[in-house]
Amino acid sequence: GENVEQHPSTLSVQEGDSAVIKCTYSDSASNYFPWYKQELGKRPQLIIDIRSNVGEKKDQRIAVTLNKTAKHFSLHITETQPEDSAVYFCAAGDNYGQNFVFGPGTRLSVLP
Amino acid sequence: EPEVTQTPSHQVTQMGQEVILRCVPISNHLYFYWYRQILGQKVEFLVSFYNNEISEKSEIFDDQFSVERPDGSNFTLKIRSTKLEDSAMYFCASSDPNDSQYFGPGTRLTVT
Numbered sequence: 001g002e003n004v005e006q007h008p009s010t011l012s013v014q015e016g017d018s019a020v021i022k023c024t025y026s027d028s029a030s031n032y033f034p035w036y037k038q039e040l041g042k043r044p045q046l047i048i049d050i051r052s053n054v055g056e057k058k059d060q061r062i063a064v065t066l067n068k069t070a071k072h073f074s075l076h077i078t079e080t081q082p083e084d085s086a087v088y089f090c091a092a093g094d095n096y097g098q099n100f101v102f103g104p105g106t107r108l109s110v111l112p
Numbered sequence: 113e114p115e116v117t118q119t120p121s122h123q124v125t126q127m128g129q130e131v132i133l134r135c136v137p138i139s140n141h142l143y144f145y146w147y148r149q150i151l152g153q154k155v156e157f158l159v160s161f162y163n164n165e166i167s168e169k170s171e172i173f174d175d176q177f178s179v180e181r182p183d184g185s186n187f188t189l190k191i192r193s194t195k196l197e198d199s200a201m202y203f204c205a206s207s208d209p210n211d212s213q214y215f216g217p218g219t220r221l222t223v224t
Contacts, residue, residue: 034212043215044155102155
C-alpha cells in the first residue's frame with residue numbers, strides 16, 4: 001500500500017521568510033496530492049491540491065510542485081505570516097473514492 | 113459556502129458501550145469518508161463509502177466498526193464495543209468525483 005513520508009517534522013521561520021515542506025510517496029498509481037492545514041483543535045482544511053498531470057500549481061502565497069518520476073511533492077509558502085502557524089499534512093491517493101494516506105505532519109511556527 | 117457537519121462535538125462513553133457518530137456531508141457530494149486522528153498524531157483513513165456501499169477500508173476498520181447512510185442526508189459511523197484505544201478525534205469528509213475532500217469539524221470520542 002501507499003506510504004507517505006514528510007519532512008521536516010517541525011519548522012520555524014521568521015515572518016516574511018519562505019517555508020518549504022517536502023513529501024515522498026511510494027505508490028506510483030497515486031494521482032492526487034492534497035495539502036491540509038490543521039490549526040490546534042480544528043479540522044484539517046484543504047489549502048491546495050495537485051493532480052498528476054500537472055507539475056506545479058500556485059495560489060497566491062502557496063504553491064505546490066510535483067515530481068512524479070521521483071515520487072515527491074512539496075509545499076511552498078512565501079511571505080509567511082503568524083497565522084500560517086499550524087500543522088500541515090500532505091496526502092497521496094486516488095481521488096476516486098479510494099484510500100488517502102496522510103503524511104505524519106509538519107508543525108510550522110512563524111515567528112514575529 | 114456549504115460545509116460538512118458532525119454531531120456530537122464531544123462524546124464520552126464507557127468501555128464496551130456502543131457509540132454512533134453522525135455526519136451530514138455536503139449535499140451534492142457522492143463520496144463519504146471517515147478518518148481518525150489520535151491526539152497529536154496524523155490523520156488515518158478508516159473507510160470510504162459510495163453508492164450505498166463501502167468502496168475501501170483500512171486495517172483499522174475491523175468488525176467493531178460499521179457505516180451507514182440511513183437517509184438522504186446523514187452518514188454514520190458506529191463502534192459496537194468501544195475500547196480505550198478508540199479514543200480519538202473522528203472526522204467525516206465528503207467529495208465529488210474529481211474534486212477534493214472537505215472535512216467536518218470532528219467528534220472527539222473519549223472512552224473511559
